[in-house]
Amino acid sequence: MYRKDLASMAVIALKRATNPLTNRLDARQMMMNTLNDREGQAVPNVTFRTRDDVGWQDVTTQALFEGKTVVVFSLPGAFTPTCSATHLPRYEELAPVFAANGVDEILCVSVNDGFVMQAWQRDQGIEKVRVIPDGNGHFTAGMGMLVDKEDLGFGKRSWRYSMLVKNGVVDKMFIEPDLPGDPFTVSDADTMLAYINASAKAPEPVAVISRTGCPHCQRAKDLLTARQIRFNEIVVGRDIDQVAMRGLTGSMSVPQVFIGGQLIGGADQLTTYLMKAS
Numbered sequence: 001m002y003r004k005d006l007a008s009m010a011v012i013a014l015k016r017a018t019n020p021l022t023n024r025l026d027a028r029q030m031m032m033n034t035l036n037d038r039e040g041q042a043v044p045n046v047t048f049r050t051r052d053d054v055g056w057q058d059v060t061t062q063a064l065f066e067g068k069t070v071v072v073f074s075l076p077g078a079f080t081p082t083c084s085a086t087h088l089p090r091y092e093e094l095a096p097v098f099a100a101n102g103v104d105e106i107l108c109v110s111v112n113d114g115f116v117m118q119a120w121q122r123d124q125g126i127e128k129v130r131v132i133p134d135g136n137g138h139f140t141a142g143m144g145m146l147v148d149k150e151d152l153g154f155g156k157r158s159w160r161y162s163m164l165v166k167n168g169v170v171d172k173m174f175i176e177p178d179l180p181g182d183p184f185t186v187s188d189a190d191t192m193l194a195y196i197n198a199s200a201k202a203p204e205p206v207a208v209i210s211r212t213g214c215p216h217c218q219r220a221k222d223l224l225t226a227r228q229i230r231f232n233e234i235v236v237g238r239d240i241d242q243v244a245m246r247g248l249t250g251s252m253s254v255p256q257v258f259i260g261g262q263l264i265g266g267a268d269q270l271t272t273y274l275m276k277a278s
Contacts, residue, residue, distance in 0.1 A: 035178065039170050043061055043170060044061065044142025044143060045142075046060075046061055046142065070104060070105050070107060071162065071163075074110065074160065074162070076158060077111070078110055078116050079120055083110075088126065091106055097202060100200075107130050107132050108130070109132045110134065110157075111134050111157045113135040117132070145161055160187050161187050162188075190202065206229055206230065207234055208221060209236065209240065209258075210234070210254050211236045216254070216255060216267045217267075220267040221233070227274065255270075257270045
């Protein structure tokens with residue numbers, strides 16, 4: 001009887017070991033069990049292999065964090081939908097607000113190589129957030145955030161999270177819940193900003209409809225740039241046609257400036273609006 005039980009157990013174990021679905025579930029459970037909140041602990045001591053216009057640059061965690069207040073957000077991968085459409089762009093948009101509230105630097109960490117992260121930064125037009133490639137996953141593993149995304153063909157990647165680090169010690173972490181897929185509910189820029197300063201005001205989104213060679217369009221853009229107001233430019237004939245512009249603004253003239261969903265008007269109206277707001 002004892003031998004029969006052992007044989008049955010062996011067969012079950014063999015079936016389980018050779019079942020790809022079971023293996024993936026076991027691997028996911030094992031990786032998810034490593035997720036932990038490291039508030040009050042020092043960040044892992046690693047060296048990142050980064051790339052810039054000159055070439056390879058080794059950057060240590062000491063250089064990134066010592067004597068600084070740093071916001072870190074980590075995500076599954078460069079060029080992936082949520083990361084490219086929302087996570088990274090919003091931190092870039094709010095970077096001046098973070099700086100005004102005592103943050104020295106914002107770091108975006110992903111388990112990707114230096115070439116991929118550099119290409120992603122250029123593709124996204126990122127200037128204020130520093131992208132950090134954790135190619136071997138050493139930092140992410142040290143944070144207890146390395147998970148298996150084999151079901152997507154990604155291999156081991158970072159779980160999505162954000163943290164505030166002061167002088168190399170984790171002050172606060174926002175870890176996405178252990179749910180299927182790619183949850184994105186707490187590691188966003190607005191949640192982090194609200195933690196740092198609940199009364200901090202995020203800037204309104206700004207769009208400028210312009211035409212190539214238009215001097216008044218340039219004046220409007222210069223007004224916004226001088227006040228460090230980030231804007232998206234929509235060029236007539238390239239991004240929008242005349243009919244659509246008239247449908248949106250009720251006018252054929254440019255520029256047409258929108259702030260927070262409100263049509264402000266041309267360069268003169270923008271000047272008046274900014275004077276009243278200051």
